[in-house]
Amino acid sequence: MTCMKAITPQMVLGVRVDNVNYDQALSLIEGFVVSGTPHQVVTVNPEFIVAAQSDDEFRNILNASSLALPDGVGLLWAARFLGRPLQERVTGTDTVQRVAALAAQKDYSLFLLGAAPGVAVATAARLCETYPGLRIVGTHAGSPALGEEDEIVHLVQRAQPDILFVAYGAPQQDKWIARNLERLGVPVAMGVGGAFNFISGRAKRAPRWLQRLGLEWLHRLYREPWRWRRMLALPKFVGLVVRERLTRN
Ligand code: UDP
Numbered sequence: 001m002t003c004m005k006a007i008t009p010q011m012v013l014g015v016r017v018d019n020v021n022y023d024q025a026l027s028l029i030e031g032f033v034v035s036g037t038p039h040q041v042v043t044v045n046p047e048f049i050v051a052a053q054s055d056d057e058f059r060n061i062l063n064a065s066s067l068a069l070p071d072g073v074g075l076l077w078a079a080r081f082l083g084r085p086l087q088e089r090v091t092g093t094d095t096v097q098r099v100a101a102l103a104a105q106k107d108y109s110l111f112l113l114g115a116a117p118g119v120a121v122a123t124a125a126r127l128c129e130t131y132p133g134l135r136i137v138g139t140h141a142g143s144p145a146l147g148e149e150d151e152i153v154h155l156v157q158r159a160q161p162d163i164l165f166v167a168y169g170a171p172q173q174d175k176w177i178a179r180n181l182e183r184l185g186v187p188v189a190m191g192v193g194g195a196f197n198f199i200s201g202r203a204k205r206a207p208r209w210l211q212r213l214g215l216e217w218l219h220r221l222y223r224e225p226w227r228w229r230r231m232l233a234l235p236k237f238v239g240l241v242v243r244e245r246l247t248r249n
Helices: 022-035 046-053 056-064 073-081 092-106 119-130 146-159 172-184 195-200 208-212 216-223 225-231 233-248
Strands: 009-012 015-018 039-044 067-070 109-114 135-140 163-167 188-191
Touching: 009 073, 015 039, 015 046, 015 056, 015 067, 022 039, 022 067, 022 092, 022 188, 039 046, 039 056, 039 172, 046 056, 046 073, 046 233, 056 172, 067 073, 073 216, 073 233, 092 109, 092 119, 092 163, 092 188, 092 195, 109 119, 109 146, 119 135, 119 195, 135 146, 146 172, 163 172, 163 195, 172 188, 208 216, 216 225, 225 233
Parallel strands: 039 067, 039 188, 109 135, 109 163, 163 188
Antiparallel strands: 009 015
């Protein structure tokens, strides 16, 4: 029996973020697997929060999730600025790797869904190499299009993984999981954005020192300049957080 630790949830602009560190996140995820009942895990970052301001479905999904990880350095800044600091940044990519390590150790099985063709397979190969004994019971690129949904759900149902990672980008991946969570029958389903691209080596992650300086977003913008439009969410996020603090005082 695994003891479930209490999560301290915080609200940032109406979106729930759980104040967990990596160890707590991992032990919660382990508890979800052991429980055998469906749980959705989301990785909240400032882009999510800005999108959730005008997308009620997305906001409700984030707030109803079993675990809302604090991804994105902007969130840590906002939480501190609003007087309710978070312990640490818990990223999707690092969580996938830590969950894979745990899965290899405990014999939990994984299914990797999403990303461009070939990326989930390459990610699986990389994870198996890094974590010997890891069981990956399926990979599939597919798409979040409604027309493909039943076929993909059947694929996952047949494979019966303990943990499903979905890389369709937010908010599509999180909506896809929420729509299908009950019938998928997996104990843990988590939206992981670009994590497969990083783990497989298709995309290069910022060096640790840059991550520690809180500048991973800048590195991403430099490597993938087409993101500039999406990243306009960041100054918008800062503006909303500052307004929230001013209106509170
Ligand atoms: N993606 C996909 N099908 C789609 C839309 C996106 O497989 O219809 C994948 C895309 O290939 C990428 C991931 O979803 O691997 C989203 O990555 P992104 O870096 O945009 O996510 P972020 O980490 O920024 O949330």
